[in-house]
Amino acid sequence: MNTEQxxxxxxxxxxxxxxxxxxxxYGWDELAKRININCFKSDPSVKSSLKFLRKTPWARExxxxxxxxxxxxxSEVKN
Incomplete structure (x- = not known):
């Protein structure tokens, strides 16, 4: 197994x-306040957020x- 992973x-x-x-x-509103990105503010959806985050490393981080x-x-981190 890769030790880093x-x-x-x-x-x-x-x-x-x-x-x-x-x-x-958090809900979309609170999430948008904590991380200021449009995919959380303007007509948010999981699908649109994933599309944006996969293309935008700084936002994903x-x-x-x-x-x-x-x-x-x-324990939720692993679930």
């Missing part, structure tokens, strides 16, 4: 799971960071 807390967690859990936890800081102390 085994240490990565997001290993095995899809981007879709990250977005869905953040939306469930912010979303992943928020996910980890939100759920790090919970």
């Amino acid at each position: 085994s240490k990565n807390p997001l290993h095995g967690v899809t981007l879709e799971t990250v977005v869905v859990k953040l939306v469930e936890h 912010q979303v992943e960071h928020l996910y980890l800081s939100t759920f790090a102390s919970q």
